[in-house]
Amino acid sequence: MSTDLFRFTKSSKTLNAVLIIIPMVLLFIGVYGGLMQTLFRAGIIQSDPFVGGDYYKGLTFHGVLNAIVFTTFFAVAFGNALVPFALKKNLNSKIAWASGILMLVGSVLAAITILMGEATVLYTFYPPLKAHPLFYIGLTLLVIGSWVAFYNWIPMYLEWRKENKGKKTPLSVVGIFATFIIWFIATLAVAVEILFMLLPWSLGLVDEINVMLARTLFWFFGHPLVYFWLLPAYVMYYVFMPKMVGGKLYSDMAGRLVFMMFILFSIPVGTHHQYMDPAIGAQWKLLHGIFTFAVALPSLITAFTLAASLEYAGKKNGGKGLFGWMAKLPYFNKENWFFPYLILGLFIFIFGGIGGIINASYQMNTVVHNTAWVPGHFHLTVAGPVMLAFLGGSLYLVGQFMNKEIRLKAWAMISPYVYTIGLLIMSYGLKIGGLMGMPRRTNTGASYANPDSVLYQADWIPYIDLTVIGGVLMFIGIVIYIVSFFTTVFSKSRSDDEDAMVTFPISEPLHDEPATWLRNFKPYIIIAIILIVLSYTPVIYDVIQATYGGSLPYHPDSPVPLR
Ligand code: HAS
Numbered sequence: 001m002s003t004d005l006f007r008f009t010k011s012s013k014t015l016n017a018v019l020i021i022i023p024m025v026l027l028f029i030g031v032y033g034g035l036m037q038t039l040f041r042a043g044i045i046q047s048d049p050f051v052g053g054d055y056y057k058g059l060t061f062h063g064v065l066n067a068i069v070f071t072t073f074f075a076v077a078f079g080n081a082l083v084p085f086a087l088k089k090n091l092n093s094k095i096a097w098a099s100g101i102l103m104l105v106g107s108v109l110a111a112i113t114i115l116m117g118e119a120t121v122l123y124t125f126y127p128p129l130k131a132h133p134l135f136y137i138g139l140t141l142l143v144i145g146s147w148v149a150f151y152n153w154i155p156m157y158l159e160w161r162k163e164n165k166g167k168k169t170p171l172s173v174v175g176i177f178a179t180f181i182i183w184f185i186a187t188l189a190v191a192v193e194i195l196f197m198l199l200p201w202s203l204g205l206v207d208e209i210n211v212m213l214a215r216t217l218f219w220f221f222g223h224p225l226v227y228f229w230l231l232p233a234y235v236m237y238y239v240f241m242p243k244m245v246g247g248k249l250y251s252d253m254a255g256r257l258v259f260m261m262f263i264l265f266s267i268p269v270g271t272h273h274q275y276m277d278p279a280i281g282a283q284w285k286l287l288h289g290i291f292t293f294a295v296a297l298p299s300l301i302t303a304f305t306l307a308a309s310l311e312y313a314g315k316k317n318g319g320k321g322l323f324g325w326m327a328k329l330p331y332f333n334k335e336n337w338f339f340p341y342l343i344l345g346l347f348i349f350i351f352g353g354i355g356g357i358i359n360a361s362y363q364m365n366t367v368v369h370n371t372a373w374v375p376g377h378f379h380l381t382v383a384g385p386v387m388l389a390f391l392g393g394s395l396y397l398v399g400q401f402m403n404k405e406i407r408l409k410a411w412a413m414i415s416p417y418v419y420t421i422g423l424l425i426m427s428y429g430l431k432i433g434g435l436m437g438m439p440r441r442t443n444t445g446a447s448y449a450n451p452d453s454v455l456y457q458a459d460w461i462p463y464i465d466l467t468v469i470g471g472v473l474m475f476i477g478i479v480i481y482i483v484s485f486f487t488t489v490f491s492k493s494r495s496d497d498e499d500a501m502v503t504f505p506i507s508e509p510l511h512d513e514p515a516t517w518l519r520n521f522k523p524y525i526i527i528a529i530i531l532i533v534l535s536y537t538p539v540i541y542d543v544i545q546a547t548y549g550g551s552l553p554y555h556p557d558s559p560v561p562l563r
Contacts, residue, residue: 106145
């Protein structure tokens with residue numbers, strides 16, 4: 001059998017298609033919520049014309065459905081596809097289905113509570129904002145389902161290692177395992193937050209909640225969450241992209257080092273989201289700040305390695321001089337429709353990454369924290385490279401697992417360009433507005449953009465307008481994508497052969513270093529745990545020491561705390 005083809009069981013093909021298609025529907029609701037956000041903020045609407053409810057309800061379903069539900073489903077489907085493919089072993093279908101069903105039931109519960117207005121708590125679900133218990137139960141099921149998927153891959157990997165002593169684990173598997181090792185450790189904290197704090201409080205078993213402890217547990221999870229989003233995109237950049245452009249991955253060792261560095265540094269950094277919070281000592285904020293600069297290093301290594309890989313391909317395709325190779329990449333070849341999703345994401349990430357490094361400095365953070373700059377930063381990261389790679393990846397996976405030829409390839413190719421132009425315009429508006437003091441998570445349209453309001457800020461208006469223009473273009477980009485996606489889903493299969501093989505573009509390395517010190521996850525997991533204990537023990541101690549009493553629940557529509 002060719003190493004580039006693998007025969008999945010019919011059951012796992014159906015499961016993977018389901019794990020891609022259902023969240024795509026939820027994603028579309030979430031993206032619609034995003035468009036509504038820009039209209040709320042500009043004062044164009046005051047209540048959602050289709051779903052009903054105010055700015056905060058819309059912001060909640062936009063954040064939860066796009067950033068938590070869609071991404072988790074994609075990461076699991078991607079692992080369910082790439083781990084068996086790379087190891088040439090089939091999934092245990094029963095366990096895989098159990099994981100998928102848990103995730104689906106959980107997501108639907110969370111989505112329903114949000115749409116009913118019973119969980120207007122934004123994607124960070126900070127107390128004292130309180131949700132219906134089913135919202136927390138739904139999120140718990142989603143996370144448990146993703147753990148089950150990960151446990152399903154571990155025996156396959158151990159078996160493969162036994163049978164392939166001395167061989168390097170395929171890079172794609174290293175990347176997927178790094179993603180889920182980080183996810184597993186990080187979600188332990190949010191599991192404690194939900195099971196021991198939020199759920200009993202929401203069920204009425206306890207009256208008050210320690211908001212600082214809940215925030216700290218959330219950010220223990222919340223920052224590694226961003227690398228749980230990013231790493232599947234990195235797998236596509238390292239493993240697929242060089243091959244797509246007719247080149248090779250510049251260094252195999254660099255890829256392995258990057259994934260291991262993420263295991264080390266993704267978690268002991270969460271307090272950089274709490275620089276402005278009371279209770280945590282400045283010295284611990286500094287420590288988390290230092291680790292934050294460390295976690296930027298693997299992305300800098302990635303920038304070098306991927307640029308070198310693209311340069312190699314561009315020069316092979318006839319590119320001359322220092323920059324001539326850039327013109328020789330297949331930006332507008334509809335047969336290579338997947339490439340724009342990756343290269344545009346990388347381009348966007350240059351700006352997203354620089355913004356992250358600015359945020360990481362305590363002094364700069366005092367200027368940007370809680371302003372629109374922060375959504376500007378995260379749209380250039382999670383809504384840029386991550387969303388584009390996941391959209392491209394979803395279309396590719398659905399084509400493979402449903403045995404379909406991709407339809408409307410020109411639409412699929414053009415969609416990321418329209419989306420990227422919109423994203424850059426919107427993020428520029430948010431970032432500059434943020435530097436001028438425009439707040440995040442505030443319905444600016446109801447006050448600051450309203451000339452009749454005493455809070456009116458004329459200086460912000462051009463930047464608010466840019467967010468509307470950008471947001472509309474992003475939405476159009478997604479609609480173009482969705483048309484191509486569902487036309488493919490509902491088209492005729494390529495052949496009647498239900499057992500058609502699945503393939504992925506797997507790049508060869510240009511430099512295939514032995515990298516024996518990067519072959520085992522264990523030492524990296526142990527060092528990661530040591531770093532987490534060192535960096536988080538004093539933070540948790542400070543938070544518990546400094547917090548007196550608890551808080552009553554609160555709803556954004558109600559100025560008075562609820563009993
Ligand atoms: Fe961040 C806030 C710091 C990366 C997401 N971040 C957020 C929030 C989100 C988020 C969602 O230190 C808001 C949370 C909330 O709701 O409050 N972030 C960083 C740093 C990095 C970083 C240092 N963030 C990300 C990624 C995200 C993400 C990735 C999602 C996927 N972030 C912060 C901080 C805050 C924060 C503070 C708190 C702000 C506050 O006050 O609230 C680093 O990991 C970034 C490193 C990246 C680079 C870029 C490398 C460039 C590459 C592209 C190369 C291009 C090529 C193409 C090769 C150094 C790899 C060239 C060829 C052509 C032909 C063009």
